[in-house]
Amino acid sequence: MIEFDGVEFRYGGGREILREVSLTIEAGGFHFLTGPSGAGKSTFLRLCRMALRPSAGRLRVFGVEAAEADADAVAALRRRIGMVFQDGRFLDHLSVFDNVALPLRIRGAPARERRAQAAELIEWVGLGARAHALPAELSGGELQRAALARAVIGAPDLIIADEPTGNVDRETAVELLSLLMALHRHGKGVLIATHDHELIRAARRETPVQVLRIEDGCVLAQGRRR
Ligand SMILES: Nc1ncnc2c1ncn2[C@@H]1O[C@H](COP(=O)(O)OP(=O)(O)OP(=O)(O)O)[C@@H](O)[C@H]1O
Numbered sequence: 001m002i003e004f005d006g007v008e009f010r011y012g013g014g015r016e017i018l019r020e021v022s023l024t025i026e027a028g029g030f031h032f033l034t035g036p037s038g039a040g041k042s043t044f045l046r047l048c049r050m051a052l053r054p055s056a057g058r059l060r061v062f063g064v065e066a067a068e069a070d071a072d073a074v075a076a077l078r079r080r081i082g083m084v085f086q087d088g089r090f091l092d093h094l095s096v097f098d099n100v101a102l103p104l105r106i107r108g109a110p111a112r113e114r115r116a117q118a119a120e121l122i123e124w125v126g127l128g129a130r131a132h133a134l135p136a137e138l139s140g141g142e143l144q145r146a147a148l149a150r151a152v153i154g155a156p157d158l159i160i161a162d163e164p165t166g167n168v169d170r171e172t173a174v175e176l177l178s179l180l181m182a183l184h185r186h187g188k189g190v191l192i193a194t195h196d197h198e199l200i201r202a203a204r205r206e207t208p209v210q211v212l213r214i215e216d217g218c219v220l221a222q223g224r225r226r
Contacts, residue, residue: 001027001158001189002048004219006057009043017043019217021057025191027157030184030207032200033193035214041193042086044214045160048191049081050074062157079107082151084161088143090135097122097131100149107154121149125179141172148179158189165196173199181206 002025009018017040025031025048033041046052047059050066059066062080064073090099101118122131125145130138138146144164151159159180165173177199184190184207194200203209211222 001025001062003060004047004057005059007047007054007059008056009040009047009052010055011043016217018047018214018219021219023212023219023221025189025210025212028184028187028189029210030181030203031189031191031210031212032203033191033212033214034195034197034200037195039214040217041214042162044219045162045191045193048160049078049083079154080157082154082156082159084144084147084151084159084164086162086166088135088147090143090146092135095132095134096127096138096146099135100146100153103150103154109154117153118149121153122146125149126175140167141169141176144168144172144176145179148176152183156188158191159183161190161192163194164192165194165199170198174202177202 004021004023007018007021008016010016033044035041043052047054048061050061050069053059053066062077064077069077091102094102097118100122101114104114104117122128125148127142127145127149130142135143135146148164151161161180164176168176173196180190180192181203200209200211213220213222
């Protein structure tokens, strides 16, 4: 589903963040991305959704070549990827409900479909009672649940989450993981960047996972283990 072939990346003329990365992230798998702070995890995730393009090498995501992808191809590709951002990225003046429904609104889905899907997903993440609150009124854990609901709306094939448990307590982290696991059981691919090794251990107890580790610009696959 995502293929890196000799990918190098640097921001502008800066230092090399990724060098000679060659790996495949398979469709429908459960993947973690780990590594020290500043190693390039968020950068790697941006490449996966073509928010950045490689400085050298080949990158192919859902069959789309980074070197050839125009704006329409990238937009189509992004519809297949649901993103949980580290910093939430909610629109402050919209309710949780409207924030969750927003990706469908941007795509021009009919109001009825937007409302039905948003209501279902908000219930699913356990925020039914908070649907009409503003983002500023939610706790860190509630915001992450809302971010997950927004990532899943529109039925993407892959969910990418950048440090989804960075600002939440252990109980919420476990609940978020179980929601991601449920998505995985329904055939979605999951890719999570995290420092949270307890989260990786908890996932491993449930399903085979692939752990990718970024260090000194290299990405090493640590294998699929239970
Ligand atoms: N837009 C940018 N322009 C220039 N340098 C950047 C940019 N974004 C990130 N960097 C640099 O690239 C390196 C990798 O950053 P990145 O955010 O990908 O790391 P990370 O592993 O996600 O870190 P953390 O775990 O702290 O979130 C860092 O040195 C960072 O300062």
